[in-house]
Amino acid sequence: MFRSIAHRGRLALAAFACGAVSAFAAAPPPAPSEPVTDTFHGVRVADPYRNLENVKSPQTQAWFKAQAEYGEAILSRIDIRDEMARRVAELGRSSGDLVREVVRLPGERLYYLKRPAGASQFKLVMRVGLKGAERVLVDPEQLAKATGVPHAINYFMPSWDGRTLAYGVSAGGSEDASLQLMDIASGKPIGAPIPRVRESYVSWSPDSRHLAYNQVRELPDGAPDTETFLDTTVFLLKVGQPASRARPLFGPLVDTSLKLERIDVGSIYFAPGGRYMVARTTDTTVPEGKLFVAPVASLAGRRIPWRQISSAADKITDVQMRGDTLYLRTYTGAPRGRVIAMPLKDAALARAREVVAEPTQGVLREFGLGRDALYTELQLGFNTRVMRHAKGTPRDGQDIAPGQAGSTFLIGDPAHAQRQPWVGTSSWTDLPRVLAVEADGSTRDTGLRNSQRPAGAPELEVSEVMVPSHDGVRVPLAVIHRKGLVRDGSNPTMLIGYGAYGFTFEAYYDPRALAWLERGGVIAFANVRGSGAFGDEWHRAGFKTTKPNTWKDGIACARWLIEQRYASPATMGIWGTSAGGIFVGRAVTAAPELFAAAVFDVGVLDAVRSEESANGITNISEFGTVKDPAEFAALLEMSTYHQIRDGTAYPAVMLVHGMNDPRVDVWNSGKAAARLQLASSSGKPVFMRLDGQAGHGVGSTAQQAASQRADIYSFLLWQFGKAGLKP
Structure with missing residues (x-):
């Protein structure tokens, strides 16, 4: 779901640092317009703000800077903003340490990411056994102190023998990770960092002496962004040797006889004690791809005899090895998934046995x-x-x-x-x-x-219901609020949706959300079509040409919340993030009368131009391409930017984006903001909340995340009439 890629040119961080305030302006700074009209399959498509895609342009930089100041000026006047920021931060601290990505390895070795209460960023720690003392291996806060830029750990993988650690670190939310090796016993680095290892596709050979990793090419000046993820290479590096001596192992440029596509991004799987290795490709967005197998012993030779055993048509979404047996999750003939297995000595899908049925x-x-x-x-x-x-x-x-x-x-x-x-x-x-x-x-x-549990946390009530959509299909909706809430239509309500890649909302407890719930707020999560709530068929029902179901399901959920008196159009808000930008943007443009306010969070808002970006090209498999007539029509329909109509009374909109976003280019928010600011007749604010040291949210510090959450809550409550403006 919008995997990591290189960011477009970074604007000067200081220009967008938190705290930039100007006098509150009655109108937003007008966007420079250099209109372009394209013709696709006989359809003329106007693009009045194509020039904003050139984020490096001084004119565009100046406009983004002015928009950032305008947005900050608006937020700074909301009278509950400071109080909300303190409360969100307090809730985050009071809930204790955060621990995630726990990995268990032989010898009772435990590795995990931990962010102590009050700390800024997750550290990588290890211990031997639950009674063993914690030891910090990697602390990104030390890098932040040295550079003044937030750093984050993107991935890590210890060697099977526990001697060496591989991990990736990136700066400023860019996800542009460099790979570093560490001698675990001494804590000292091994060699220099290896740049452009953005994906977590790192794997240790069975003897723990070699590491396989995928590296993107160093592009020449002037290369289009769409080249970023093409022709990547999997290298094999012997521990202790410089990266210059790493061996190209797999990729479109390594072995042309395999007939890999340029967008086939590879990874290598090894298993402890295994005699075989498996190469897998994806486009970094959907898991389906190609699989190849070769003996580990062939690493001693000059050429690897890769043998293909599957293609994307075989619908394999997960791969694991134990010894010389390969296990695969597939939805071929099983939309809700099944697991098959086969020996790698004579691997063939036709001879695979089913080990777990659908x-x-x-x-x-x-x-x-x-x-x-x-x-x-x-x-x-x-x-x-x-x-x-x-x-x-x-x-x-x-x-x-x-x-x-x-x-x-x-x-x-x-x-x-x-x-x-x-x-x-x-x-x-x-x-x-x-x-x-x-x-x-x-x-x-x-x-x-x-x-x-934070002190004074309210007792919560949760309802999980099925809401009929526009075509009678029932959509899962979870509604959370404090116990005893009166349903009189006056409650501040947030509808949150996503609906892409088969990603499904699952129950989780977020202490920061208590800042909303304790004020009588309602949070509703919708697993609209495009999610994986009911397997692959549900995903495909909100996919490419069926994408309208995604926002129509959202509209149906909003209407249900209003009918059930949780909210009214005066207290109804909607929030979508990343690919959820389609969900929120098209719900707002299709049914603006239902919502008082909306949050477009690092959203995909110009779907027509998306494939011209570095990460957009990898998402053709999910959303489609303008080169196909039917898919172009679907992209135009799902593109919020192109569906904005002049003279329409749109709700208030806050567009949230990090300037270093590597997954959804910031110009998506810029173009949509410019268009909405000019088109809306409601008089309600449309503004951007920009962060110059953030990206897609991955790697944001605790302080950045808390500040953003507080601003979203404050903005919505203000628009619902639950907060005011300072003089």
């Missing part, structure tokens, strides 16, 4: 391999359960933590060496934990996540 209910979302069992994550509505599959268990498996409410998720075991699994927990009303599952089915808290 579930009778729910969606087989993920799977994992333990030491002597296979586990799946079975998604049921807004919750997920970890199921164990062994002889004698039901078709859908056996719930390994049946007494645990809400969701359970597998904790990482990449070596497949653990006899007893660990699970993470999540629910709408309880803080997450990491539980060890004992042989008898009982669980114990590992203590890795020690989050606490």
Whole structure:
């Protein structure tokens, strides 16, 4: 879902640093317009602000700077803004340390990212056993202090033998990660950082002496952004050698006989003790791609005898190896997923055996391999359960933590060496934990996540309902609010949707959201079509030419919330992020009368021009291409920018973006803001909230995330009449 890529030219950070304030202006600064008209399949498409795509232009930079100051001036006048910022930050701190991405390796070695309460950024820590002392391996805050720019850990992978760590770090929210190796015992770096290793596709050879990683090319000056993710190469580096001696192992430029496409981004999978390696390709957006296999022993030769065993048509979405057996999740003939396996010695999909059938209910979302069992994550509505599959268990498996409410998720075991699994927990009303599952089915808290419920947190009520959409199809909607809320239509309400890539909202407890809920706010999550709520068919029902279902489902959910008296059009807001920009933008442009305010958060807002950007070209597989007549028509229909109509009373809109966004170029927000500011007849504000040291939200510091959340809450409450403006 909009994977990491290189950012377009970065504007001067100081120009957009938090705190830039100008006098509140009655009107936003007008956008320079250099209109262009394109013709696609006989259809003329006007683009009045094409020039804003040139973010490096001094004229465009000046306009973005003026827009940033205009937005900050508006936000600074909301009378609850400072109070809300303090409350959101306080809730984040008071809930304790945050821990994520726990990885278990043999020898009781534990690695995870941890952000202590009050800290700015996640650190990478390790310990040996739950009773072992924590040791910080990588601290991005030290890099931030040295450079003045926020840094973040993008990925990490320790070697099987525990001697070496591979990790990626990027700056300013750019996700433009450099790969670094570390000697774990001494904590000292091994060699120089390797640039342009943006994806987490790093894997250790079975002997832990070599690392495979995918590196994008260094593009020449003037190369179009669309070249960024083309012709990438997987290299194999021997630990201790400089990157200049890394061996090209796989990629479109490495072996032309494989007939790889330029957009085939490769990764290599190894398994401890395994005699084979698997190469996998994706376009970085959808998981389906090609699979190849070769013996590990062939690394000693001059040429790798890769043999293709599948293509994208085989609908394989997950790959894992144990020994010399390859396990695959596929939705071929099983829209809700199944798992198959085959020996790599003579790998052929035609001879693969089914090891987990398509579930009778729910969606087989993920799977994992333990030491002597296979586990799946079975998604049921807004919750997920970890199921164990062994002889004698039901078709859908056996719930390994049946007494645990809400969701359970597998904790990482990449070596497949653990006899007893660990699970993470999540629910709408309880803080997450990491539980060890004992042989008898009982669980114990590992203590890795020690989050606490904030003092004074309100008791919450949750309803999960099915809302009929425009065509009668029923859409899952979760509604959260404090207990005892009176449904009189006056409650500030946020409808949140996404609807792309098969991504599904799942129950989770967010302490920061209490700042909204304790003021009588309502939060509603809609798993509209385009999500994976009911498997691949639900995803495809909000995909390319069926994309209108995504925002029409959202409109139906908004109407239901109003009909049920949670809100009224005067207190109804809508929020969409990234690909959810299509959800929010088209809901607002199709039914502006339903909403008082909207938040377009790093949104895809110009779908027609998207494929001309670095990351947009990788998303053709999800949204379509203008080169195809039917897909062009769909792109034009889903493009908020092109659906804005002059003289329409649009709701208030805040467009949130980081200037270093590598996934959705900031010009999406710029062009939509310019068009809305000119077209709207409601007199309600349309402005941008810009951050010069942020990107798509990945890698943002705790302070950046809290500030953004507080501004969104303050803006919405102001527009709902629950807050005012300072003189």
